Amino acid sequence: MSSSKAALYVDGEFVEQVKCQYPTPPPPAHAGNESFSAFTSSNTKTNPVQAFIGTPQDLSARLGPGVVFSRWSLASAHLFEDALSDDLVAVYFRLGPRYNGNFQDCLGSFQTYEASAALGMRNELMHPGKDESSDIISAIREKASNLVPESRILLSILPSAVISDDDRHKIHESQLLRGLNRMASNNLFQLTHNNGTHLAINAAIPSINEALSRSQGVAVLTGDPVVIIPQSLDSTLWQLSGLAGISLKLVEDATTRDEITRAVEILFETIKGSWRNSEAMERENGYAMLGALLRGKMGAGVVVSTRGNDNTASQLSSEERDQLGFQLLSLVLGFVGYDHERPEESFIINPLAYRILLVDFDMWRKTALITQKLYYKQFIVFGVNSKFHQFNSRRLFRMRKGGTLPGRSTSISSGPRRSTVNVLFDGKDVISTSMTKRELGNKILEMYAELLCEKGSNANIKKFARTVTNKAQEMVGYLYVMANMF
Structure with a gap:
């Protein structure tokens, strides 16, 4: 038998390991009677093992409410x-x-x-x-x-298997009590009502009746602890009426720059940590509706009709629209996996949202120059500069082929969907630009030159040249010449 080791993992990653003895079996129940029959008997019983999480009350140096803060x-x-x-x-x-x-x-x-x-x-x-x-x-x-x-x-x-003070007062009316057998019900009543203690059901025992009838099925919380089981926002929204209806309605009704960014932030936060809400956004076509809403908010030529509300973009000043575009792009990038503090750590975690919200040049084409620089920079970060660029490139390649969406998108339902907004494509409502076509073209060339022709390095321009067709080689050379002129 090899020497035993204890390994430590933090956040799912291995940190260190040390040599550690295997746990010693508990002593026999009749260890004091050291007779020959006690050692030779095959029915020798061991003393029960009692485990404490925290400090046992008998060993605690301080007792009483408000003196222990662990x-x-x-x-x-x-x-x-x-x-x-x-x-x-x-x-x-x-x-x-x-x-x-x-x-x-x-x-x-x-x-x-x-x-x-x-x-x-x-x-x-x-x-x-x-x-x-x-x-x-x-x-x-x-x-x-x-x-x-x-x-x-x-x-x-588990947090959901803890019975605290609030549950004790309603225990006779609860569905839990009605589903218990006599022995389990009596044990639960004795522990919660007579002894006044909190309980944590050992969920390792599948049946709650069996757990309440066995000594290892219940953990007793002593020392008057305060049990707090917080309710997360994403779970609350799901219980109310599902995620998409409420969260997208918040985005739809938002009118000011701060309201819009806060609503989008709330939407993304309720999706990030919840597999249930992630599936709901896909099943109900939520990302497409969000994209339509954001286009209308930024004035990208798509009108989202709301009841009694005008187009938000027309209510914002030019400066507010520019700020809104940059903030929304930053939020979307963070949601799909872009690391603003350490771009080299970026990897695409949500291919569906990336394809709908970012592989859409029309949504971001009327934003400020700083926003468009960030928009085109993220392609280079994901595809070239990131440590996980090969992983990102495979996902981008699958999007370009137009095949089935990777990851969780296979759960999208083909049945009828209920839309919370009306999306109307109306070219007459496109906000006109103040720049001429020549000025706009010069700005685009200037932006490409800064992104591709980085001073001191020709790596980006070479990779761009390998990506485009042969017919674009003259354009690449022209951009390189322009970069030296700036």
């Missing part, structure tokens, strides 16, 4: 009677704090866009050529219970 701030906690692989630890971490379960289903259904992209890159890096047989693929596409069955989970503490 807290357990975790979304969930699991104790496995098994050794987990590096890939499986990464999969469990990427499910995020919204996941409440024992990792037995097909876990790909519970992934967010960021989790799917991160695990995809990890799989390509760690298992080149053998990615189909990795634990990542097995846990995502197949039943994860094939890797770690539920019987190997000793402890599973």
Whole structure:
């Protein structure tokens, strides 16, 4: 037997490992009676093991309300009677704090866009050529219970399985009590009503009746702790009426620059950490409606008709429109995976949103020069400068081929959809530009020259030359000459 080791992972990534002795079995229940029969008997019972998270009350130096300020701030906690692989630890971490379960289903259904992209890159890096047989693929596409069955989970503490003070007063009316058998109901009543303690159900035991009837099925919270189970915004919106209806309505009704950016920010935040809301945006064609709304807000020639409201773009000054365009582009880029602080760490996490909101030149063509520079710069960052440029290039290439959308977009429903806005394409409402065609052309050439012909380096212009057709070589040379003139 090899020496045992304890490994530490932080945010799903391996940090360090140290040698550690295997846990010692508990002593026999009759250790004091050291008779020959006690050692030879096959029915020797061991003392029960009691585990504490925190400091036991008998060992605490301070007791009483308001004197101990330690807290357990975790979304969930699991104790496995098994050794987990590096890939499986990464999969469990990427499910995020919204996941409440024992990792037995097909876990790909519970992934967010960021989790799917991160695990995809990890799989390509760690298992080149053998990615189909990795634990990542097995846990995502197949039943994860094939890797770690539920019987190997000793402890599973979930926020949704904690019974606190508020639940105790309503326990007789709750559906929980009506579904319990007599023994489980009596145990629950005794623990919550008579003893006045908080309970955490051990979700490792699938049946709540069985959990309340067994000693290892319930964790008791002692010392008058304060139990806080926050309700996230994305879950609240989903419970009200689904994500798309409310969030897109906020964007639609926003009129000022601050209101529009705040509404878009709220929409993106409610999607990032929720697999359920991510699917809803795809299923209800939410990104297309968001794109139409943003065009109308920025005055890009698409009118979004609202009841009793005029076009927002006509209500904003030219300076406000320029600021709005830059802020919206920054938000969209951050949402799809662009890292503004460290661009080299950028990778495309939401291909569907990227294709609809960014591979649309008309949406951003009337924005300010600084916005258009950022818009064209992100193509270079994703495709060239990023450490993950090969991963990004494959996603961009699939978009260019016009094939099926990668990632989560396969869940888009082909059934009827209800739109929250009316999108009308009306060329008469396009806001006219004050520049002539020659001035506009010069600005475009100037912008291309600055982006492609970076001083001190000809790498970008060479890569651009390899990408375009032979007929564009003369244009490339012309741009290079112009760069030396600036």
